[in-house]
Amino acid sequence: MLSYPPALLEEWMRLYYFAVDADIGSSGVSDSSLADVRALAGIGTDEMDAVVFHDSQTLGGTGVRRAVARRWAGGDADRVMVTHGSTEAIFLVMNALLRAGDEVVVLDPVYPGLGDVVRAMGCRLRPWTLSAASGWRPDLDELAALVSERTRMVVVNFPHNPTGATLTPGEQDALLSIVERAGAWLLWDGAFADLTYDAPPLPDPATRYDRAVSLGTLSKAYGLPGLRVGWCLAAPQVLERMTRVRDYTTLHLSPLVELIAERVIDAADRVLVGKHAIARRNRQAVQRWMDEQGGAITWTLPAGGVCGFPRLHEVPDVEAFCHALAREQRVMLVPGTCFGTPGHVRLGFGGSGAALETGLERLAGALRAARTPALV
Numbered sequence: 001m002l003s004y005p006p007a008l009l010e011e012w013m014r015l016y017y018f019a020v021d022a023d024i025g026s027s028g029v030s031d032s033s034l035a036d037v038r039a040l041a042g043i044g045t046d047e048m049d050a051v052v053f054h055d056s057q058t059l060g061g062t063g064v065r066r067a068v069a070r071r072w073a074g075g076d077a078d079r080v081m082v083t084h085g086s087t088e089a090i091f092l093v094m095n096a097l098l099r100a101g102d103e104v105v106v107l108d109p110v111y112p113g114l115g116d117v118v119r120a121m122g123c124r125l126r127p128w129t130l131s132a133a134s135g136w137r138p139d140l141d142e143l144a145a146l147v148s149e150r151t152r153m154v155v156v157n158f159p160h161n162p163t164g165a166t167l168t169p170g171e172q173d174a175l176l177s178i179v180e181r182a183g184a185w186l187l188w189d190g191a192f193a194d195l196t197y198d199a200p201p202l203p204d205p206a207t208r209y210d211r212a213v214s215l216g217t218l219s220k221a222y223g224l225p226g227l228r229v230g231w232c233l234a235a236p237q238v239l240e241r242m243t244r245v246r247d248y249t250t251l252h253l254s255p256l257v258e259l260i261a262e263r264v265i266d267a268a269d270r271v272l273v274g275k276h277a278i279a280r281r282n283r284q285a286v287q288r289w290m291d292e293q294g295g296a297i298t299w300t301l302p303a304g305g306v307c308g309f310p311r312l313h314e315v316p317d318v319e320a321f322c323h324a325l326a327r328e329q330r331v332m333l334v335p336g337t338c339f340g341t342p343g344h345v346r347l348g349f350g351g352s353g354a355a356l357e358t359g360l361e362r363l364a365g366a367l368r369a370a371r372t373p374a375l376v
């Protein structure tokens with residue numbers, strides 16, 4: 001039995017996600033209803049009524065695999081597996097490709113699921129550190145120094161949760177050369193791939209390097225975390241190894257979920273337009289708000305995704321501050337301790353403008369109170 005560490009981020013979400021008025025901690029855009037999705041993707045009730053709840057295929061139904069392949073995998077559905085969110089894909093890939101003792105380079109900080117599964121499997125982690133002092137910019141020279149012929153896998157996520165940092169196309173090329181030279185696997189988590197601000201989305205590395213495995217999801221840019229659809233693009237032999245693990249866990253997705261996912265992916269550009277406009281507007285609103293806080297909180301403007309990782313400069317215990325903010329002000333942030341980085345918070349700005357405004361206003365009040373010495 002593998003020994004899994006407590007999933008701190010998930011525990012935090014369990015405590016507060018359903019208990020606050022304003023969620024300014026989550027990493028996705030605002031969620032869509034079935035009615036929104038049906039209207040945007042043109043799914044008729046007759047089509048939904050025609051779904052028969054038979055078993056689906058292990059790698060995903062043909063329709064949804066082809067839709068993923070058309071948009072992200074150069075049309076090759078043989079390289080696609082559809083999963084229960086990218087969380088399942090992370091678990092299957094790690095179990096298919098890693099063994100105890102393997103050396104694995106992982107971004108730090110990182111979305112905890114990416115590091116914790118590797119750690120639980122008994123692999124040796126070598127952190128590729130992003131630092132606040134350099135605006136979370138990935139340092140490719142540092143990566144080159146970390147990767148050697150002993151490296152089994154390099155695990156990255158760009159645009160990055162929680163900092164919003166990303167790579168330029170030139171840096172992505174350099175990363176691929178470093179990994180390829182070592183003959184290592186690359187796990188590229190592209191959960192926020194479709195959410196960039198000043199540059200187009202990066203090309204998917206799984207179409208360029210045979211040992212690259214890339215992950216995507218409808219949970220973040222598409223506002224459908226409750227649909228539970230993600231995917232993995234990889235060589236067919238890798239998908240076959242993942243299948244052996246899936247045969248003991250989830251077997252396959254629901255045909256109804258697959259129908260909705262297929263049609264959303266076919267309508268992806270239409271779905272993204274509105275979400276993207278809100279994200280862009282909210283990102284600017286957070287920047288203006290930051291500028292008004294007198295240096296109590298500062299961040300690096302995210303280049304992608306809908307979260308950033310500001311530092312609270314005048315709060316001695318940021319986790320205690322976040323507990324109090326959730327319980328007393330009903331506003332959820334995520335403390336940096338969930339990412340192994342105390343002193344920071346994950347601030348999400350993908351939700352409605354109204355929730356963001358409420359959340360920021362109450363956060364500003366709590367920061368002022370933390371700064372003011374208690375009256376004796």
Ligand SMILES: Cc1ncc(COP(=O)(O)O)c(C=O)c1O
Nearest residue numbers: 085086087111161191217219230
């Ligand atoms: C970088 C990253 N990868 C994967 C996931 C898992 O998401 P899901 O299982 O909903 O696709 C998340 C969720 O926050 C994430 O931020």
